[in-house]
Amino acid sequence: MKRDKILLLVDNLSDIKEYKKLGISNFLFPLKDYSVGYKSFSFDEIKSIDGNIFILMNRLLEDEDIDEFVKANIPSNIKGFIVEDIGLLEILKEKGFEVILYQNHLNNSYKTVNHWLNSFDSLVISTDITSMEISEIVSKSSKPLVLNTFGFPLIMYSRRLLVSNFTKHIGATVTKEMTINEERKNQDFFLKENEYGTAIFYSIPFDYRSIIEELDYNLKYYLINTAYMDINTIKDVITGKVVDANRGFLDEKTIYRIGDIK
Numbered sequence: 001m002k003r004d005k006i007l008l009l010v011d012n013l014s015d016i017k018e019y020k021k022l023g024i025s026n027f028l029f030p031l032k033d034y035s036v037g038y039k040s041f042s043f044d045e046i047k048s049i050d051g052n053i054f055i056l057m058n059r060l061l062e063d064e065d066i067d068e069f070v071k072a073n074i075p076s077n078i079k080g081f082i083v084e085d086i087g088l089l090e091i092l093k094e095k096g097f098e099v100i101l102y103q104n105h106l107n108n109s110y111k112t113v114n115h116w117l118n119s120f121d122s123l124v125i126s127t128d129i130t131s132m133e134i135s136e137i138v139s140k141s142s143k144p145l146v147l148n149t150f151g152f153p154l155i156m157y158s159r160r161l162l163v164s165n166f167t168k169h170i171g172a173t174v175t176k177e178m179t180i181n182e183e184r185k186n187q188d189f190f191l192k193e194n195e196y197g198t199a200i201f202y203s204i205p206f207d208y209r210s211i212i213e214e215l216d217y218n219l220k221y222y223l224i225n226t227a228y229m230d231i232n233t234i235k236d237v238i239t240g241k242v243v244d245a246n247r248g249f250l251d252e253k254t255i256y257r258i259g260d261i262k
Helices: 013-021 063-070 086-094 110-117 131-140 162-169 209-218 231-238
Strands: 006-009 026-030 052-057 078-083 098-101 145-151 154-158 177-182 187-194 197-202 219-225
Touching (some): 086 098, 145 209, 162 197
Parallel strands (some): 026 052, 078 098, 145 219
16 A cells, blocks of 8 residues: 555544654545534644645535635645535635545446546545446546545434434433444444534444555545544554454445345
């Protein structure tokens, strides 16, 4: 895994020094007030960090959110943005930033990907598809793509405050995070909420490092998500060691219909 292509989503600012010792220079920061599911950072916290700095904005925004963002003083060390809301595209391109589209559960065919690449600089490949499907998209992509390589899978994002509303409804202590269990397969999911919504994550991380070598000819970055991870685990991922994770949907297609459940 080429370390100059690793893009780390940062969870703790104090860990950056250790990652730099391993040759990592590309960092992704969820932006305060514009992200959900992750620890977020203000521009003031990011502005003095050296490296290729990207900003994650994974909320769907309303008009007033975008209007407010336009007024923001974006630090000079910011190289680009990874966004979910396409309403940010023209604003960011006009300011000269690299813009990467990240709509995790969409863009599952090379035709759709290439449509968006007419406007965006790159796109994060979905984690919902098999290795064969990923390979086809990469081989037919008009621009190098970003491979979501390691981390806890984001199952869904809701603009509703699911955790606090539920705990309030049952008369429990109101909280903004919880773990739930799906009884049929005994699978745990953990929920993280902020004022902008709720993110639901699968409790076992996925590891797509095994497919990097065959796809590297058309990959821009390998996205490694450090959120809710011990730094030693991330160091093992960077240095090529075996970690406790699974292969997600690489070998088995996503189930879209209830009737397909075995």
